[in-house]
Amino acid sequence: MLKVAVFVSGSGSNLQSLIDYNGSFEISLVISDKKDAYGLKRAKNHGIKNEYIGKENFPNIQNRNDEILRVLKENDIDFIVLAGFLSIVDEKIVNEYKNKIINIHPSLIPSFCGIGFYGKRVHDAVYKSGVKFTGATVHFVDAGVDTGRIIAQDIVSITDTDTIDTIAEKVLEIEHKILPKTLDDLCFKK
Numbered sequence: 001m002l003k004v005a006v007f008v009s010g011s012g013s014n015l016q017s018l019i020d021y022n023g024s025f026e027i028s029l030v031i032s033d034k035k036d037a038y039g040l041k042r043a044k045n046h047g048i049k050n051e052y053i054g055k056e057n058f059p060n061i062q063n064r065n066d067e068i069l070r071v072l073k074e075n076d077i078d079f080i081v082l083a084g085f086l087s088i089v090d091e092k093i094v095n096e097y098k099n100k101i102i103n104i105h106p107s108l109i110p111s112f113c114g115i116g117f118y119g120k121r122v123h124d125a126v127y128k129s130g131v132k133f134t135g136a137t138v139h140f141v142d143a144g145v146d147t148g149r150i151i152a153q154d155i156v157s158i159t160d161t162d163t164i165d166t167i168a169e170k171v172l173e174i175e176h177k178i179l180p181k182t183l184d185d186l187c188f189k190k
């Protein structure tokens with residue numbers, strides 16, 4: 001069973017979908033850059049090791065990244081999932097876990113992604129663009145922002161009655177399906 005670390009910055013509903021999924025991986029560690037991230041509470045509720053590693057306890061960015069790497073090694077982590085993680089993952093970590101870090105993005109990459117496209121901002125841009133479909137993407141993490149190789153996508157249609165909030169809800173629903181399934185497929189092949 002591969003040992004997975006999940007990085008969160010907020011609610012952690014994608015983390016919850018991974019915890020609830022019965023697959024070929026175990027969520028061994030949750031790391032957050034936000035002390036009050038509800039994702040840390042979800043980890044605690046399920047007895048999963050969790051660490052806040054952020055500006056308050058590691059003000060120096062280099063020390064922060066070194067601590068993340070140290071904790072990953074200490075827990076024998078095989079795979080990393082970014083699930084609503086808002087900090088950029090240091091290149092040293094990306095290189096150490098080459099092709100073993102995946103991210104879930106709430107749009108059909110290469111549309112509506114890259115710097116500044118996160119959370120509701122993505123759905124706001126989708127709504128304003130007038131596109132009739134959007135969706136979610138699971139991709140490998142490389143040194144860029146949302147630029148790694150695409151692994152899986154799923155789509156939702158956008159109707160005339162949709163709002164930014166209903167689009168966000170529709171996309172989050174498919175995120176919760178494609179992330180665990182994609183991670184399971186990857187871990188099973190390892």
Ligand code: GRF
Pocket residue numbers: 008009010011012013014015083084085104105106119172175
């Ligand atoms: C999700 O929409 C994800 O695609 C994006 O950030 C959001 C995180 O939501 N990266 P949650 O914290 O998993 O509920």
